[in-house]
Ligand SMILES: [Zn+2]
Ligand SMILES: [Zn+2]
C-alpha cells in the first residue's frame with residue numbers, strides 16, 4: 493500500500509480514511525490516479541478537489557453505508573466505484589451484525605482491488621460481460637439451507653460473511669490447522685483462481701504452469717476429498733507454501749498467488765516507509781540486509797523481491813514476538829516455491845499477456861473449496 497497524506501495539510505492518512513483527522517477535510521480515494529484527495533463540498537452531493545475547483549467528484553454510493561471512501565469523477569455516470577461495482581450480493585443490512593461484517597469485508601476487498609489496480613490486471617464487471625469478469629457474493633448461511641462455501645466459480649467469488657467474525661474465523665483456522673486466515677487472504681486466494689482462468693488456462697503459460705504446479709486436469713473433487721481425509725505428507729514444505737496448496741494444482745496456484753499479493757503489498761508499504769533492515773546479531777556475523785529502495789511493482793527480477801522479503805519478514809516476525817503476537821508471516825518459502833512465485837511475477841508482468849487478455853474468455857472451470865471438511869465439495 494502506498495503511504496498517503498492529506499493533500500490539504502500533509503497529515504498522514506490511512507487508506508480507509510474518509511476525513512482528515514487534522515484539518516477535517518473530506519478525503520476520497522480516486523482509483524484513476526490512485527491518489528487520496530482532500531475535498532471541499534461544492535453542493536448537490538459533489539465535492540471539488542482542494543485548490544482545484546474545476547475537478548469535481550462524488551462519493552461512491554456505498555459511502556452512505558460507511559463501507560467505501562472512493563470517489564467517482566463528476567462526469568462519469570457510475571453509481572459505484574471500481575471496487576464496489578464488483579459487488580453482486582451484499583449482506584442483509586436489516587441484521588445489525590451484518591453492518592459490522594460488511595464494513596470489515598469491504599476494507600479487505602478495497603485493499604485487494606487496490607493491488608489489482610497496481611498490477612494493472614483486468615477487472616471486468618461480470619454483470620456487464622457475462623462470459624468473463626468478476627462479481628462478489630457476500631452470503632450468509634440460511635437456517636434451513638445448505639452452508640455457504642467460500643470459493644470461486646468462473647469469476648463469481650463467494651464469501652461466507654461469518655468469516656468476518658473473528659471468533660468464527662479463528663475457529664476455522666484452528667479446525668483446519670492453518671497458520672493464517674484473514675478476509676484479505678480469502679480475497680487474494682479466490683481472485684487467484686479467477687486469474688488462473690484468465691491468464692493461464694488455454695494460454696501459452698499453461699505448459700510451464702503444469703511443470704511447476706502439476707496437472708490441473710486431476711479430478712478436483714477427489715483431490716480435495718483425499719486432502720481432507722488423508723492429511724499431509726511430512727515434507728510438504730519443500731514444495732508448497734501452505735498445507736492447503738498440496739490439495740490440487742489449482743489450490744497450489746491460488747495459495748501461491750495470494751502470497752505473491754501479500755509480498756507485493758507489504759513491500760510496497762515498506763518502500764513508502766523507507767524501511768531498512770540491518771541485523772546486528774549477538775555473534776557479530778554478517779546477515780542479509782534489506783533496504784526497500786524501490787517500489788516492488790517496478791522490480792522485474794523476482795529474486796530481488798525475495799532478497800528484500802526474507803530479512804524484512806524475519807525482522808517483523810521478531811517484532812511481533814516481542815509483543816507476544818503470532819508471527820506476522822508464519823511461512824517458510826522453499827526454493828521450489830520461489831520458482832512458483834517468480835512464474836506468477838513473470839505472468840503478471842508479461843506485456844504480451846496484456847494484449848492477449850483483451851481477446852480471451854475464460855472457460856467455466858469451477859474451484860470451490862469448502863470451509864470445513866464436512867461441507868459439500870462442489871466443482
Ligand atoms: Zn488534512
Ligand atoms: Zn465504492
Ligand SMILES: [Zn+2]
Pocket residue numbers: 681682685742743746859860861
Ligand atoms: Zn481455492
